[in-house]
Amino acid sequence: MSFSAIFVQLLNGLASASSLFLVAAGLSLIFGVTRIVNFAHGSLYMLGTYTAYSLVQWFGGGIPGFWSGVLLSGVIVGLFGALVERLLLRRLYHAPELLQLLATFALVLIISDFTLWAWGPEDLLGPRAPGLAGAISIAGRRFPEYDLFLILLGPLVLGLLWLLLTRTRWGTLVRAATEDREMAGALGVNQAWLFTSVFALGSFLAGLGGAIQIPREPAVLTMDLSILSDVFVVVVVGGMGSIPGAFLAAVIIGVLKAMCIGIGNVHAFGIDFSFSKLTLVVEFIVMAVVLVIRPWGLFGRSQGAPRAASTEPPLNLPSPALQKLLLAGLIMLALLPLASDRYTLVLMTDILVFALFAVSLHFIMGPAGMHSFGHAAYFGLGAYAAALLFKHVLPMELALALAPFAAGLGALLFGWFCVRLSGVYLAMLTLAFAQIAWSVVYQWDSFTGGSNGMVGVWPAQWLASKTTFYYLALVLCAGGTMVLWRILYSPFGYGLRAGRDSPLRADAIGIDVRRQQWLGFALAGTFAGLAGAVYAFSKGSISPDALSIPRSVDGLVMVLMGGIQTLTGAVAGAAVFTWLQDSISRQTEFWRALLGGIILFLVLVFPQGIAGFIRERWEARSGRSEA
Amino acid sequence: MLELKGVNSAYGRAHILFDLSLSANRGEVVVLLGRNGAGKSTTLKTLIGLVRPLSGEISFGGRRIEQLEAYQIARLGLGYVPEERRIFTDLSVMENLEVGRQSPRTGAPQWTPEKLFGLFPNLAAMRTRRGAHMSGGEQQMLTIARTLMGNPSAILLDEPSEGLAPVIVEQMANTILELKQEGLCVLLSEQNLHFANLVADRAYIIEKGHIRYQGTMTELAANEQIRATYLSI
Numbered sequence: 001m002s003f004s005a006i007f008v009q010l011l012n013g014l015a016s017a018s019s020l021f022l023v024a025a026g027l028s029l030i031f032g033v034t035r036i037v038n039f040a041h042g043s044l045y046m047l048g049t050y051t052a053y054s055l056v057q058w059f060g061g062g063i064p065g066f067w068s069g070v071l072l073s074g075v076i077v078g079l080f081g082a083l084v085e086r087l088l089l090r091r092l093y094h095a096p097e098l099l100q101l102l103a104t105f106a107l108v109l110i111i112s113d114f115t116l117w118a119w120g121p122e123d124l125l126g127p128r129a130p131g132l133a134g135a136i137s138i139a140g141r142r143f144p145e146y147d148l149f150l151i152l153l154g155p156l157v158l159g160l161l162w163l164l165l166t167r168t169r170w171g172t173l174v175r176a177a178t179e180d181r182e183m184a185g186a187l188g189v190n191q192a193w194l195f196t197s198v199f200a201l202g203s204f205l206a207g208l209g210g211a212i213q214i215p216r217e218p219a220v221l222t223m224d225l226s227i228l229s230d231v232f233v234v235v236v237v238g239g240m241g242s243i244p245g246a247f248l249a250a251v252i253i254g255v256l257k258a259m260c261i262g263i264g265n266v267h268a269f270g271i272d273f274s275f276s277k278l279t280l281v282v283e284f285i286v287m288a289v290v291l292v293i294r295p296w297g298l299f300g301r302s303q304g305a306p307r308a309a310s311t312e313p314p315l316n317l318p319s320p321a322l323q324k325l326l327l328a329g330l331i332m333l334a335l336l337p338l339a340s341d342r343y344t345l346v347l348m349t350d351i352l353v354f355a356l357f358a359v360s361l362h363f364i365m366g367p368a369g370m371h372s373f374g375h376a377a378y379f380g381l382g383a384y385a386a387a388l389l390f391k392h393v394l395p396m397e398l399a400l401a402l403a404p405f406a407a408g409l410g411a412l413l414f415g416w417f418c419v420r421l422s423g424v425y426l427a428m429l430t431l432a433f434a435q436i437a438w439s440v441v442y443q444w445d446s447f448t449g450g451s452n453g454m455v456g457v458w459p460a461q462w463l464a465s466k467t468t469f470y471y472l473a474l475v476l477c478a479g480g481t482m483v484l485w486r487i488l489y490s491p492f493g494y495g496l497r498a499g500r501d502s503p504l505r506a507d508a509i510g511i512d513v514r515r516q517q518w519l520g521f522a523l524a525g526t527f528a529g530l531a532g533a534v535y536a537f538s539k540g541s542i543s544p545d546a547l548s549i550p551r552s553v554d555g556l557v558m559v560l561m562g563g564i565q566t567l568t569g570a571v572a573g574a575a576v577f578t579w580l581q582d583s584i585s586r587q588t589e590f591w592r593a594l595l596g597g598i599i600l601f602l603v604l605v606f607p608q609g610i611a612g613f614i615r616e617r618w619e620a621r622s623g624r625s626e627a
Numbered sequence: 628m629l630e631l632k633g634v635n636s637a638y639g640r641a642h643i644l645f646d647l648s649l650s651a652n653r654g655e656v657v658v659l660l661g662r663n664g665a666g667k668s669t670t671l672k673t674l675i676g677l678v679r680p681l682s683g684e685i686s687f688g689g690r691r692i693e694q695l696e697a698y699q700i701a702r703l704g705l706g707y708v709p710e711e712r713r714i715f716t717d718l719s720v721m722e723n724l725e726v727g728r729q730s731p732r733t734g735a736p737q738w739t740p741e742k743l744f745g746l747f748p749n750l751a752a753m754r755t756r757r758g759a760h761m762s763g764g765e766q767q768m769l770t771i772a773r774t775l776m777g778n779p780s781a782i783l784l785d786e787p788s789e790g791l792a793p794v795i796v797e798q799m800a801n802t803i804l805e806l807k808q809e810g811l812c813v814l815l816s817e818q819n820l821h822f823a824n825l826v827a828d829r830a831y832i833i834e835k836g837h838i839r840y841q842g843t844m845t846e847l848a849a850n851e852q853i854r855a856t857y858l859s860i
Binding site for chain 1: 675676677696697698701702707709713715716717718722723725726727729773774777
């Protein structure tokens, strides 16, 4: 590649870095002050793009029309963000942090369907920017003027934000609240107002970041999640809460991605290597490397433990009554095929699979306190291992038996890195690894079937009927759940909880917390892999969706819907979620919005999760009858 | 000026304060004495609204405040200086003061950074220094100065002498007496009887969340038995 080509790619990278920075700065600000990981941030970006597209069309093409349309889109999205904060998130500040995350994910679903409803499924490309529609010649190549404008916009916004944060009272209060919001409150700072304004500013930046994209990239319905993972990476690499960090990280990642596209295929040492295929993973590789070397990102600082020591409630053994209930449920599940049709059996098999998946996620999230945003990686690894082993070498039974261990090995490898971090950083790294696994599977056409996945992954003859397979799933998934639950009440399980509540004290009494967490992570991965393997054979095919981000989020939703600090919550959450998804996706085209609405409702009404809610009722009732 | 009546407080399921009642007046320094874990900090946190009481009445300047948020209570003119100092380490001295700033209120002394630097001369020399780069004693000065920027009419001090060098402790005692001179109501928690003797007019002794004794400092000094039972180690 010639020097001038490299140079132009460098400029390209810088231009895309600007939009990335705007969105990331918004996310970082919001996280810093409210401690909310705003999953809906990518959706705000998407809204910005679509709104700008419409406004610019409506205002007409001239210079004032275009630029006021772009700016106004940012303002509209900012107001929308403020509204979301006031009407929704404000009710959840006293709820567990993860629940706020669930609420923002529900918003993702709703906004996604709203966009589909309002703008339709076609990609929409905006007009060129009037006044900057031309191109200039750089090193003998033509380079769009608009991209030069974007290159300048990034540092400009960085400078303005810096002034805002260091030279105004508002900025001082924001920085104070980022560090210790309770103390700021005790000094008379109204957090509610501060949170709303930060949310508005963050959303404005996201909307503006989306709006400035219209001359460069078409508005598409998938842009919410694709920018979200980019932005997570930028914020984590830069350091959560650091605006200059976000800028540096956006530049690094924007440039590296552009370079990978620019370099393309390279033939060296007799090997063909495609750099453009690396584009999807390069940012996650950067993130993994940075987090291992600097666990809090380039400019981030160690987050102190939360001020109010939040000890989790104990994980009680199921009461005798509940144990009887579980046993009765199991018997009913065993008798189910006698009284149900084929469709119900398939749905029930799905529910069993996802129950085990959710229980394995709960295993590391609840008792071990490691919040994984990428648990689908192990589900998918298990599914793909089963399919590949079956296709290439082994009979189905052996493939099914070995696949979980492949997932376990993957979890052992990824987990080694993950347990070195904690909190949001750990969550982001798990997400990064899942995305790497997804990219590999998605792009390795010759081995994994690429985006088409693999078909013909059918169970052995004797397991082929839906009923027999249902029993197989019941034995494996219920069995796996029992094993995981049993482990939680073994010394190993107690050690995990000790490590979660006080790593320092656990260390001091001789528990190797990190090793314990590592093994717990691998164990959870193994069982997720088992669920994945059963899933592959139940469907007869497998696609990269099995380890995509939405699948990971499904797992999170199940666990949180059920109630994270209950034992049986994950099962309840998986059952309700899978059933809901199945039944409403058959009702309406806009099932995502409906599902999002239901999640929001559940979050607002049962902040302690379904199982947690039932338990509280139960305790309140038995408490009263005792008294 | 400041009054608790029959207050009960808890962290989750742990009941900390039991039917606690106490009061403090304008221009008076009242000390809450007790051992570690007796409930001193919880009492102050309940007053400022960081812990919401289960039951009981709290009034400040004639207004009921037990249902208010911390920021609302602070804006009524009740200042709070936490035990762990909790200054904003990312912010400079001046910025820390800015966070505490509120508009002037009638009936309470009015503070500016310059006036505070008169009270805490050490701070004057480090206006742009970040909180992270200050010594413990300097941080303790800053945290009081920051609270005074809100022009409070009453101030809660959680173990102000803890972990300070003797010479600084003396300075702290003088500061508290100056605040009293300005007409502030001061309620402080202490384990250090010697320090309490330097500054306080009256004392309450708290043990396991119950008030066990109340009286003037002179009365307490005369009561060997009470001191032996509740305060000596």
